[in-house]
Amino acid sequence: MLTSRHNLAQLCAAVAAALPVLLVAPAAVAAPQVPPPSTAVGGERLGLPGVQVNPLAGAPALPRDLTGQSWMVSDAASGEVLAAYNPHLRLPPASTLKILFADTVLPKFDRNTVHRVADEEIQNIGPGSSLVGIKENLDYRVEDLWRGVFLSSGNDAVHVLSFMNGGIRRTVNEMQDRAEALQAWDTRVISPDGYDMDGQVSSAYDLSLFARAGLRNPDFRMYCATREAMFPGALDKNTGRRGSFGIANTDRLLGKYPGLIGVKNGTTTNAGSTFVGAAERNGRTLLVTVMHPASYQRVYDETAELLDWGFAAAGKVQPVGRLVEEKQAGGGEPTGQAGGATGTPAPPPHAADTATRPTGGGGGLDPVGWPTVAVGAVVAAGAVLLVRRRRASRRRWGRFEC
Template identity: 25%
Template structure:
């Protein structure tokens, strides 16, 4: 009996819906105003969320890293940020003249932004003239161009040239230090603190210009790699300076400044340095104080892959370079960068996304950028998985331009036996524009949706 009553109620409900539908239809046709009462059914049923799939990359297993006699070390591939080797990478340690990489970055930024010119003259003040350690013996009142001082800093690690540039940018070295620390924070350098532009210990700075703090400059190996990575990314012309083997600062100087970086590839023809020369190496910065030991941030490129290495606390100049060679060899011998997704790739299962109020109800999408991962050479069955996050249909309202962002896709790469994977997120963008649909098109789309639901309900009764 209850079943019959339920069936009768359902039929009465459907009759009411049919009558209502006719009334609504008449009202819509009689109205002179545009009416959009429902979305396309595709849009209504497509929810924002995630989709997962996987693809195979041919590759190999793990390899043992070299033994290192250092306080700290790291090796990264900068385009992906992947760490390939690390040894105590996050301990804040005295970086010595590797500090100058931040001074180099900021001065290069000033030039890039038009706030400085390489040809601008810099007047030397007391702080620079009184600097000790590695220097080019600047005197108060001397004038040199930004470029001349920059070369002296990058090649000869000149403390006086570095201070002169810092004061040219910010007025005082300590105001420049504030900019250094702010820039470090923006770069994500979490274990770094600067007290000067040079990397000198506080006690070795001119007394009148020592900061009012008992802190010293510190930087972790990871942060040094991050800083070098930003130099490479934002100032790819860094090699114009870092590969200079020697430089005569003044025409009257008896001898030129010799680059402290013995590993430059060009040194393969220099008798004293050829045993340290490393194929593809073109930067970045050495450092040495009694507290820091011997440090070196190096970068080299082979077969299209660039690596950045940092070694801290080596016990001699030659040792920092032989340890760097071991670290870089580990990277180049065992890894390679592979593009796993090309730019403008159609993602299986997410070929189209719904659009509201458009001439079309959906739009085709592709990845905006390429996706690459560092892959062990010869690794077996590594997999790449992806997860999509699509913007809700209610927020994708026409008109949409070609190339409009409609969501993101995150790829994760993990090798066999590895707990952590590499992750890269790129945008999903439209391949064609979508024009705004007219009210008449929206009206009939809404009517079609309404009756589609109605007839589906009637069908389910039988």
């Protein structure tokens, strides 16, 4: 029985000496890192660290002083990756994960469906979350809820749609399934709204896959391009009628960058700023994903700079990789035509909890024996210290989710 920190230190040292391989493996899986070239999805160069670009004669130079920890420029139609910087680096995605949420759930419900919100559907939303302002015991059309997701980045709208889909856990499982079908192996889904959660990660490459898939859905394209809308308000106690209020898209490039289609921005305490932008010019659609630049505004500035570069580089660079295509499973895939269809019923919940799902690291779990238990104790002790430090940081700086 452990009675002191000294005893715990002795146990850690003993386990470390006897089981070096087992101790290294869990740390390698848990730490965000660029996959090795032999396993990089989309091409080996996308697994290499640093800037990857293959210019031809007359190619423009990439923008200088880019601060994003990870970014990528790709052609939405051909899937060619024109340039990238650590595109498989696994980082917290913030609300850009809502792209995957929409790609998963949007095809299921007719936009004119009316849903009465129950009180439990808007409970347990993370403190500091961005909200559109949904009230319990009121009716909302599905299209209003999606405007709340895309324009206001409303976590309350995400929760309501998740309950309509069978619940948070089922939706998270389906999002993970969708990510795997798109071969987005860097992504692990813990919450459907992108709220900061330990272990929730994605990458510039995966977010680009999600955006490319989403833009094939006309409703997705419409919502992410909407700049302003009216949202249903509360009942007026005197007249018994419902009012409405205006909401505006939090995407700061929409309406400012020429040809911008959308897609989604995100900001959280842990993730910093992330942005996935799509723009069309001369019949060509480019995708740019920027994750974790030096400041909030830089995510928009660097996206615009990379879009400018991508359009100027047309025909003057050779691709360094490719956005892979969706895996075709047996049976039909969602059509994406949610506007006039009733959608497909949600499948039964998965038996396994989301924490046991694969994360693209390959292989199953070994049978549990005493070495695994010992290593688990060491890892758990380290995890407790990490959680305490994160909680202390959050108490100091507060939280902000968008």
